[in-house]
Amino acid sequence: GAGVSQSPSNKVTEKGKDVELRCDPISGHTALYWYRQSLGQGLEFLIYFQGNSAPDKSGLPSDRFSAERTGGSVSTLTIQRTQQEDSAVYLCASSGPGTGDSYEQYFGPGTRLTVT
Amino acid sequence: EDKVVQSPLSLVVHEGDTVTLNCSYEVTNFRSLLWYKQEKKAPTFLFMLTSSGIEKKSGRLSSILDKKELFSILNITATQTGDSAVYLCAVATKAAGNKLTFGGGTRVLVKP
Numbered sequence: 241g242a243g244v245s246q247s248p249s250n251k252v253t254e255k256g257k258d259v260e261l262r263c264d265p266i267s268g269h270t271a272l273y274w275y276r277q278s279l280g281q282g283l284e285f286l287i288y289f290q291g292n293s294a295p296d297k298s299g300l301p302s303d304r305f306s307a308e309r310t311g312g313s314v315s316t317l318t319i320q321r322t323q324q325e326d327s328a329v330y331l332c333a334s335s336g337p338g339t340g341d342s343y344e345q346y347f348g349p350g351t352r353l354t355v356t
Numbered sequence: 357e358d359k360v361v362q363s364p365l366s367l368v369v370h371e372g373d374t375v376t377l378n379c380s381y382e383v384t385n386f387r388s389l390l391w392y393k394q395e396k397k398a399p400t401f402l403f404m405l406t407s408s409g410i411e412k413k414s415g416r417l418s419s420i421l422d423k424k425e426l427f428s429i430l431n432i433t434a435t436q437t438g439d440s441a442v443y444l445c446a447v448a449t450k451a452a453g454n455k456l457t458f459g460g461g462t463r464v465l466v467k468p
Contacts, residue, residue, distance in 0.1 A: 244398075273455065282360075282444060282458040283399070296455065329397060344390070344404060345456065350397040 242266075244348035246332050252354045253322055261317045261351045265334030272315050273333045273345060274307055283331065289315065322355045329353070358383040362445050362459035370467050373435050377462045379445030380427040389421055389428050390456065392444040399444055402430070435466045 245264040253259050265272045274286040285299040289309040300306070304322075309315040319326055329352050333345040359382045369375055381389065388406045392399035403412045405421035405428060412419050416435075421428045432439055442463045446456040 275458075282362075282460040283446070283456070285455050285457070288455050299455070331398070344401050346401070347392075347398040352397075 244332055244334055244346055246330075246348040246351050248351060249349060250352045250354075252356060255324060255355055256321055258318065258320045259322055259353065261319075261330050261353070263315045263317070263332030263348060265313065265315070265332070266336075266346055267313075269334035269336050269346075270312070271335045271345075272309055273335075274315070274317050275331045275333065276328045277331060277350070278328045286317070286330075319353075322353075324355045327353055327355045358447065358449060358457045360445055360447050360457050360459035362443075362462050364462060365460070366463040366465070368465045368467060369435055371436055373466075374431065374433045375435060375439075375464060377430040377432075377443050377445075377464070378427060379429070379459055381445075381447045381457075381459075382426065383447050383449050383457060385450035386423065386426075387448045387450050390446045390448065391419055391428070391430050392446065394442045394444055394461070395440075402443075432464075435464075437466050437468055440464055440466045 247262045270291045272289045275283040276286055277283050287307045288296040304320045307317045329350040331350045332348045335345045361380050363378045388404050390404045391402040393402055403419045408421055408423040416433045419430045442461040444461045445459040448456055
Protein backbone atom coordinates (compact mmCIF):
# COMPACT_ATOMS: atom_id res chain seq x y z
CA GLY A 241 0.00 0.00 0.00
CA ALA A 242 0.92 3.64 -0.14
CA GLY A 243 1.58 3.90 3.56
CA VAL A 244 1.23 2.16 6.88
CA SER A 245 -2.40 1.74 7.85
CA GLN A 246 -3.85 0.95 11.25
CA SER A 247 -7.28 0.03 12.47
CA PRO A 248 -9.35 0.99 14.25
CA SER A 249 -8.40 4.65 14.49
CA ASN A 250 -10.13 4.92 17.84
CA LYS A 251 -11.15 2.26 20.32
CA VAL A 252 -13.02 2.70 23.58
CA THR A 253 -13.23 -0.37 25.76
CA GLU A 254 -14.21 -1.25 29.28
CA LYS A 255 -11.62 -2.23 31.82
CA GLY A 256 -11.05 -5.97 31.78
CA LYS A 257 -11.95 -6.49 28.13
CA ASP A 258 -9.52 -7.70 25.47
CA VAL A 259 -8.68 -5.57 22.44
CA GLU A 260 -6.97 -6.22 19.12
CA LEU A 261 -5.20 -3.55 17.14
CA ARG A 262 -4.22 -4.09 13.53
CA CYS A 263 -1.34 -2.81 11.45
CA ASP A 264 -0.79 -3.11 7.68
CA PRO A 265 2.81 -2.18 6.86
CA ILE A 266 4.07 -0.75 3.62
CA SER A 267 4.21 -3.48 1.01
CA GLY A 268 7.66 -5.01 0.83
CA HIS A 269 8.80 -3.72 4.21
CA THR A 270 10.38 -6.52 6.19
CA ALA A 271 10.51 -4.85 9.58
CA LEU A 272 7.49 -3.89 11.68
CA TYR A 273 7.46 -2.09 15.00
CA TRP A 274 4.85 -1.29 17.64
CA TYR A 275 5.18 1.76 19.88
CA ARG A 276 2.97 3.27 22.55
CA GLN A 277 2.57 6.97 23.21
CA SER A 278 0.87 8.01 26.42
CA LEU A 279 -0.50 11.54 26.81
CA GLY A 280 2.32 14.06 26.61
CA GLN A 281 4.99 11.37 26.47
CA GLY A 282 7.49 10.25 23.88
CA LEU A 283 7.16 6.98 22.03
CA GLU A 284 7.81 3.81 23.98
CA PHE A 285 9.02 0.76 22.04
CA LEU A 286 6.89 -2.36 22.51
CA ILE A 287 7.81 -5.07 20.03
CA TYR A 288 9.66 -5.54 16.75
CA PHE A 289 9.37 -8.09 13.92
CA GLN A 290 12.05 -8.64 11.29
CA GLY A 291 11.30 -11.10 8.53
CA ASN A 292 11.00 -14.64 9.86
CA SER A 293 13.17 -14.04 12.90
CA ALA A 294 11.84 -14.34 16.42
CA PRO A 295 10.30 -11.01 17.47
CA ASP A 296 12.05 -8.70 19.92
CA LYS A 297 9.48 -8.46 22.72
CA SER A 298 11.72 -6.61 25.13
CA GLY A 299 9.45 -3.56 25.32
CA LEU A 300 6.18 -5.28 26.17
CA PRO A 301 5.12 -3.90 29.58
CA SER A 302 3.37 -7.05 30.83
CA ASP A 303 2.25 -10.51 29.79
CA ARG A 304 -1.17 -9.06 28.99
CA PHE A 305 0.41 -7.69 25.82
CA SER A 306 1.18 -9.89 22.83
CA ALA A 307 1.61 -9.45 19.11
CA GLU A 308 1.84 -11.59 16.06
CA ARG A 309 2.67 -11.02 12.45
CA THR A 310 1.08 -13.36 9.96
CA GLY A 311 2.70 -14.11 6.65
CA GLY A 312 5.37 -11.50 7.21
CA SER A 313 2.89 -8.70 6.59
CA VAL A 314 -0.10 -7.73 8.75
CA SER A 315 0.42 -7.55 12.49
CA THR A 316 -2.03 -7.66 15.39
CA LEU A 317 -1.29 -6.30 18.85
CA THR A 318 -3.50 -7.86 21.51
CA ILE A 319 -4.04 -6.47 24.99
CA GLN A 320 -5.82 -8.79 27.36
CA ARG A 321 -7.76 -7.70 30.45
CA THR A 322 -7.22 -4.03 29.64
CA GLN A 323 -6.40 -1.58 32.44
CA GLN A 324 -6.88 2.17 32.51
CA GLU A 325 -3.12 2.68 32.30
CA ASP A 326 -3.21 0.99 28.90
CA SER A 327 -4.96 4.08 27.50
CA ALA A 328 -2.60 5.55 24.90
CA VAL A 329 -2.03 5.94 21.19
CA TYR A 330 -0.57 2.76 19.74
CA LEU A 331 1.62 3.45 16.73
CA CYS A 332 2.88 0.97 14.20
CA ALA A 333 5.87 1.58 11.93
CA SER A 334 7.60 -0.33 9.19
CA SER A 335 10.93 -0.09 7.47
CA GLY A 336 12.38 -1.55 4.31
CA PRO A 337 15.07 -4.17 3.97
CA GLY A 338 17.46 -1.23 3.97
CA THR A 339 21.05 -1.12 2.96
CA GLY A 340 23.87 0.53 4.75
CA ASP A 341 22.57 2.89 7.39
CA SER A 342 18.99 3.35 6.34
CA TYR A 343 16.79 2.91 9.41
CA GLU A 344 14.05 5.30 8.48
CA GLN A 345 10.77 4.10 9.92
CA TYR A 346 7.42 5.02 8.42
CA PHE A 347 4.62 5.43 10.90
CA GLY A 348 0.94 4.71 10.63
CA PRO A 349 -1.74 7.09 11.96
CA GLY A 350 -2.09 5.15 15.18
CA THR A 351 -4.96 3.73 17.21
CA ARG A 352 -6.16 5.80 20.15
CA LEU A 353 -7.17 3.36 22.88
CA THR A 354 -9.29 4.56 25.78
CA VAL A 355 -10.00 2.19 28.63
CA THR A 356 -12.92 3.29 30.79
CA GLU B 357 19.59 1.76 29.91
CA ASP B 358 19.54 3.89 26.76
CA LYS B 359 18.35 7.44 27.31
CA VAL B 360 17.38 10.30 25.01
CA VAL B 361 16.58 13.73 26.47
CA GLN B 362 15.11 16.65 24.57
CA SER B 363 14.97 20.28 25.53
CA PRO B 364 13.15 22.51 25.89
CA LEU B 365 9.91 20.69 26.65
CA SER B 366 7.98 23.34 24.81
CA LEU B 367 8.35 26.78 23.34
CA VAL B 368 6.23 29.48 21.81
CA VAL B 369 7.57 31.72 19.06
CA HIS B 370 6.21 34.11 16.48
CA GLU B 371 6.31 33.65 12.74
CA GLY B 372 9.70 34.51 11.35
CA ASP B 373 11.61 33.56 14.49
CA THR B 374 14.35 30.92 14.52
CA VAL B 375 14.11 27.99 16.90
CA THR B 376 16.78 25.58 18.06
CA LEU B 377 15.80 22.23 19.53
CA ASN B 378 18.22 20.10 21.49
CA CYS B 379 18.60 16.35 21.82
CA SER B 380 21.18 14.63 24.01
CA TYR B 381 21.65 10.91 24.32
CA GLU B 382 23.34 8.22 26.35
CA VAL B 383 23.13 4.91 24.54
CA THR B 384 25.20 1.80 24.02
CA ASN B 385 26.53 1.22 20.51
CA PHE B 386 25.12 4.32 18.84
CA ARG B 387 24.21 3.91 15.19
CA SER B 388 22.24 6.94 14.08
CA LEU B 389 20.00 9.74 15.31
CA LEU B 390 16.69 10.58 13.71
CA TRP B 391 14.37 13.57 13.91
CA TYR B 392 10.63 13.28 13.38
CA LYS B 393 7.82 15.84 13.25
CA GLN B 394 4.52 14.85 14.84
CA GLU B 395 1.55 17.07 14.08
CA LYS B 396 -1.35 14.83 14.96
CA LYS B 397 -0.69 11.14 15.30
CA ALA B 398 1.84 9.79 12.82
CA PRO B 399 5.40 11.06 13.20
CA THR B 400 6.90 11.99 9.84
CA PHE B 401 10.57 11.55 9.13
CA LEU B 402 12.78 14.65 8.89
CA PHE B 403 16.44 13.68 9.10
CA MET B 404 18.78 10.84 9.89
CA LEU B 405 22.26 11.68 11.12
CA THR B 406 25.10 9.23 11.38
CA SER B 407 28.28 11.26 11.15
CA SER B 408 29.46 14.16 13.27
CA GLY B 409 29.68 17.66 11.89
CA ILE B 410 27.81 17.10 8.65
CA GLU B 411 24.79 19.37 8.47
CA LYS B 412 21.66 18.05 6.85
CA LYS B 413 19.27 20.59 5.36
CA SER B 414 15.75 20.51 4.03
CA GLY B 415 14.31 23.90 3.23
CA ARG B 416 14.18 25.91 6.43
CA LEU B 417 15.11 22.94 8.61
CA SER B 418 18.63 21.81 9.34
CA SER B 419 20.24 19.46 11.79
CA ILE B 420 23.69 18.48 12.93
CA LEU B 421 25.16 15.77 15.14
CA ASP B 422 28.03 15.87 17.62
CA LYS B 423 29.06 12.30 18.47
CA LYS B 424 31.76 13.45 20.85
CA GLU B 425 29.44 15.51 23.03
CA LEU B 426 26.50 13.16 22.33
CA PHE B 427 23.93 15.63 21.13
CA SER B 428 22.12 16.93 18.10
CA ILE B 429 20.32 20.16 17.31
CA LEU B 430 17.45 20.84 14.97
CA ASN B 431 17.11 24.38 13.66
CA ILE B 432 14.06 25.89 12.06
CA THR B 433 14.55 29.31 10.48
CA ALA B 434 11.85 31.79 9.42
CA THR B 435 9.24 29.77 11.28
CA GLN B 436 5.70 29.48 9.98
CA THR B 437 2.50 28.46 11.72
CA GLY B 438 2.71 25.15 9.87
CA ASP B 439 5.85 24.35 11.81
CA SER B 440 3.77 24.00 14.96
CA ALA B 441 4.17 20.39 16.04
CA VAL B 442 5.95 18.10 18.45
CA TYR B 443 9.49 17.36 17.30
CA LEU B 444 10.80 13.97 18.31
CA CYS B 445 14.40 12.86 18.49
CA ALA B 446 15.20 9.15 18.38
CA VAL B 447 18.38 7.08 18.49
CA ALA B 448 19.02 3.79 16.74
CA THR B 449 21.59 1.47 18.24
CA LYS B 450 23.41 -1.57 17.01
CA ALA B 451 21.13 -3.77 19.06
CA ALA B 452 19.13 -6.19 16.97
CA GLY B 453 16.35 -4.69 14.95
CA ASN B 454 17.10 -0.99 14.71
CA LYS B 455 14.51 -0.27 17.37
CA LEU B 456 14.40 3.42 18.20
CA THR B 457 14.69 5.01 21.63
CA PHE B 458 12.71 8.24 21.61
CA GLY B 459 13.06 11.39 23.62
CA GLY B 460 10.03 13.02 25.17
CA GLY B 461 9.69 15.53 22.38
CA THR B 462 9.65 19.32 22.14
CA ARG B 463 6.31 20.98 21.51
CA VAL B 464 6.69 24.04 19.26
CA LEU B 465 3.90 26.55 18.83
CA VAL B 466 4.36 29.21 16.18
CA LYS B 467 2.00 32.16 16.55
CA PRO B 468 1.05 34.38 13.65
